[in-house]
Amino acid sequence: MNCLKVSLLLFFFQLSFGQQVPKIAKKIYTTKSLGTLPPPVLDGILNDESWNIVDWTGDYIENLPDENTEPIEQTKFKVIYDKEFIYFGFRCYDKDPKGIVKRLSRRDGFEGDWLEINISSHYDQLTAFSFAASVAGVKSDGFISDNGKTWEGNWNPIWYLKTNIDEKGWTAEIKIPLSQLKFSDAPEQIWGLQSTRRYFRTEERSLWQRIPLDAPGWVSEFGELHGLVGLSPKRQIEMQPFVLSKLETYPKEEGNPFKTGHDFTINGGLDAKIGITNDLTLNLTINPDFGQVEADPAAIVLDGFQVFYDERRPFFVENRNIFNYTFADDQDNLFYSRRIGRNPNGQPNLPNGAFMSIPLNTTILGAAKFSGKTKNGWSIGLLESVTGKEYAKIQQNGLTRKELVEPLTNYLVARAQKDFNHRNSYIGGIFTATNRNLETDFLNFMHKSAYTAGIDFMHNWNNRKYYFKGNAVVSKVDGSEEAITATQRNMTHLFQRTDAGHLQVDTKRTSLTGTGGKLEIGKASVGNWRYKGSFIWRSPELELNDIGFLRQADEIKQNAYLSYETLKPFGKFRKITTYLDETSNFDFEGNYNKMQYTLGADAVLKNNWNLVISAIYKPVNYSNSILQGGPRFRYSEDFFKSISITSDSRKKFRYNFTLYDNQAKNNSFSYSEINVGLIYQPINAFTLSVNPAFSSNKNKLQYVTQTGINTKIRYITANLDQNTLSASIRFDYNINPNLTIQYYGQPFISRGRYNQFNKVINPIAQYYADRVGIFNSNQIDFNEAENRYEVDEDVNGTIDYTIHNPDFLFVQFRSNMVARWEYIPGSEIYLVWSQGITSNGNPNENLVSELDSQILGRKPVNTFLIKITYRLSL
Incomplete structure (x- = not known):
């Protein structure tokens, strides 16, 4: 609670005597309508006569790493529009055009050199549309909300892009249908506008409208786009029918009429989008295809x-x-x-x-x-x-x-x-x-x-x-x-x-x-x-x-948070953020269940490496749920540590390393995990990544089950030794921005073995061993034929209750290979091959041998899918 008091005192002090928010002058760009002029030809070369009706704007200012300084290379742009589209023409200067990085990726990849436009057509200081263009011609787009705190990257509008490299650097022409934006019907409008450029070689970001690093938000600080006269809101009407055929093969089960070894289906449906007004949209779907392109990650849940x-x-x-x-x-x-x-x-x-x-x-x-x-x-x-x-x-x-x-x-x-x-x-x-x-x-x-x-x-x-x-x-x-x-x-x-x-x-x-x-x-x-x-x-x-x-x-929680962020590079650092967090929990009966302190830091170095460290201390930790209906249970105080190191993302070979370690008092439980990420991009069009992970979970009081003797319930825990091994494997091959092949695979294996079974006798005792009573060899015996433990608690020769053997070894392999071709904007063909294996192995064997036998030694479930969509705009 002391941390909360300090935070509140700081808050009211700053409220009364703190700095005033500095006012940054808003940039204004005035565009013009094409009128009777022909629109520019979208070829990435800004030589059309239509571009000459407006002036350039530029004077970008550095935002990262050294805010409010001159960027290494300048950028300028023009904006024009007609009744159907708004056009942006960019000139990105570069003294070394051969050094421009043209990394390919699938849509929304944000690789290599790129520029971005943010348009707040409602000018509500909260929301904006984002369109980003890489020098390689890859499009990225999204919807910004909550004044920049939320960025939704799964929004995929129709728009057009062409880029070109010349002796001065690179250029881009962007054409955005007005039907993809939302704006009012006012005769003359003002939109919020921002542009960002990434200069890849130094990982520099520069902005058209300066936004200080300590600004109150993102969208609220945009510059302004003027000159929008006589725009007519477009009532967007889009239909996207699809046809899908799927063949599934799997191991045949003799005698089972539902497992014949293969299934074939053909399906179709329709998605539609109707602009009721330019502000409000009606989305409809009939018999939708909600299949996942990438499977959910595997997980073992013991709580x-x-x-x-x-x-x-x-x-x-x-x-x-x-x-x-x-x-x-x-x-x-x-x-x-x-x-x-x-x-x-x-x-x-x-x-x-x-x-x-x-x-x-x-x-x-x-x-x-x-x-x-x-x-x-x-x-x-x-x-x-x-x-x-x-x-x-x-x-x-x-x-x-x-x-x-x-x-x-x-x-x-x-x-x-x-x-x-x-x-x-x-x-x-x-x-x-x-x-x-x-x-x-x-x-x-x-x-x-x-x-x-x-x-x-x-x-x-x-x-x-x-x-x-x-x-x-x-x-x-x-x-x-x-x-x-x-x-x-x-x-x-x-x-x-x-x-x-x-x-x-x-x-x-x-x-x-x-x-x-x-x-x-x-x-x-x-x-x-x-x-x-x-x-x-x-x-x-x-x-x-x-x-x-x-x-x-059934929870009441209080939280206090305090952080410090640097605003200028210093020494070897681009930026450092440190924070202190305090949380306490109660239930509605007033039980004091948790006190937690977190101290962390996130540092970005000038060589573009990233270091994240954190430490969590829990001096008080009770659980109302661990015994799943039993009494409130005390955990020993514990100390959690983590460190994460990420190398320079600009390199062709890059990697990251994360280590978690948690130790409880008296060694009553421990958890450790190591994650490694290796990414290799030998050419601009191909990326391979491998992310292996290993974790070890040891808990001397892991909940197992509850059972009864006479009319009294027994809550059974045991000493758990659990090891988990997994790896995520991905590759992306981008033939061009509209034709890509992606692969994702994840082998996963987790083994848990239990011993020293016991019953809970004093769930809130301070010392962990006093919370339970361990069964001795005269009280418990393993029946191998029935795969269960038999407990004679009072040692009178009669079995009082049994415990099913909780040992487990869970193996799963999931993979997807997807070829995606956007043959015209908004219309796509997918070819998908999905494979999966799920099995339970022998927990007495080691992880590597069981991973091999359970995956390579079994027939997988294969799914072959072809999906064709066609987006029709009316």
Whole structure:
């Protein structure tokens, strides 16, 4: 708490006597309409007559590493427009044109020398469109929100680019359809404008509009584009039908009618985008293809919690910033789009001698999304999606029947936010609804309906130097007694905890209502210091996981953060950021569960190497969840350290190294991990990377299971020795900017072995060995035939309970090879070969031999896919 007090004192001192935010003069560029002149020919050579109607602008200023100094090479540009397009012409001077680096990459690669345009056509000081062009002709684009804090790179608009190298350096011509931008219908408009150039040889960034490193944001500091007269907003109408054929081969299972060795499907669908106004867009999808180009990384979960995975599906990615509602920690969100189309929830009991087939994903029958931002500062989002019924097919004695495993479900998300006070403040709200048509008693374990609502706000003052923001959410789930009882008992809530005086399972309840929220205040700009303090709560009844993401409820958290950033290079350093973070946690009964201190530093050297170090100390650490419904459990105090070193990213051979180490008092548990990244780019068109990783997890009190003797529950832990080995392998071959081949592969193996089984006797004892009682050789015996441990706790010759052998060895290999050809802008052909193997090996063998036998010694599942899309703009 001392750190919090210091941060608050610093905050109020700076509030009263701190520096005022310096005013940087806004640059203004005035463009002109082409009128009756022909548009420039897009060839990368700026010799068209149309370019002569406007003047050059330039005088770029260095931003990194030495802010507010003259860059090594200057840049200048022109802007013109007509009724359909806006055109940019760039001249990037270079005294050594042969030294210009033309690295190829797939789209959004940001390799080699490049330049970037940011256009805030709403001029709302919060959002902007980004278009970047590399000298090799590779396009990168994205949507910027939250005044530069968020950059969404999966936005892929249609635009055109040509570059050329000459004796003065290099040039670029860019043509952007006005239909890809959002702007008002005002007769004369002003847009925010910024341009960045990367000079690769020294890793220098220079800007058209100067933005100091301690500025309050990015978009709010842009220069201005004037002269936009008589622009007519374009109502964008795009349709993108697709056709997909897929062949899957896998090991045949004799007698199983669902595993014949191969499956072939052909499918089609349609994505559409309709500009209702130039501000608001309606996205529609029918029978969408939501297949992943790259598989989710493998993971072994021993704590029982769900794993958070990023969203990559284009329909949900576009305008994601509008629907986002992170209300507490980074992953807690009222809308987690991967709930839509997830695996079916039901799992029927399979009779002996029967075979079953369950769909991998729930079919999305259709989805629509209405979203955008108006000229008046309203951000609006409305999403509606319907997923269909899914059935398990069960065959027994030659007869086939179906059993419903996922009901017809409707998902709704409504989001609105309003900027005001000259864009320095906003207030917003969100509402989500999940409704299921539960037709059978078998699905009564699911919620019939789930609703959440929230409000959020933010206020900046003193030219965005200080801020105050917050939110509050409420949730309500309804269902059968079975469903609500299961919710009370799941890992997020654990109402059955034996020592929780404020909680108890009520098997008669048919609904739960909970709340949560966050308040935060801090200093965001000016000078070297930054600080913030926050308060978070999640009530025990809060439940978001029907369409949101919530890891754990029943928590009250306080956080204080203080950081120092250098603003000028010094000595051997380009920049250093250091920080101190303090966090404390309580539950709603008032138990003091955690105190954590974090000290870290991030240093960028002048040779472009990067060094990141951190240390975390936890003097107080209790868990309400580790015994999965059992009493509150104490962890020994521990000390975590990490160091990461990254070499110069400009080199053809580059590498990184990361080491994690965590040690608890009395050696009650330890964790160490090493990650190595090797990247080699022998030619501009080809990149190979290998990222091996090894981790060792040793825990003398790892939770195993809970069982009963008479009417008393026993919580069983053991000494775990777990080793994990994995490697990510990638290569990119870029024939040209529009034709690329990528490969991704990941072998993964994790082995865990347990010994010294014990029962919990005093879960909050200070010394770790006093928390448990270890079974001696007379109390526990391993039954090899049944693969289980048998416990005779009172040594009377009668087995009191059994423990299934928890030893494991999990092996997985996933790979994808994708050839992508963008044959015309926005239209693509994909050729995909995907391969996967998942198996359980012998935990008594070593990692390397089992990795070899389980991957090379088994037949994989192969998927061959051809997908053709065609984007039609009307």
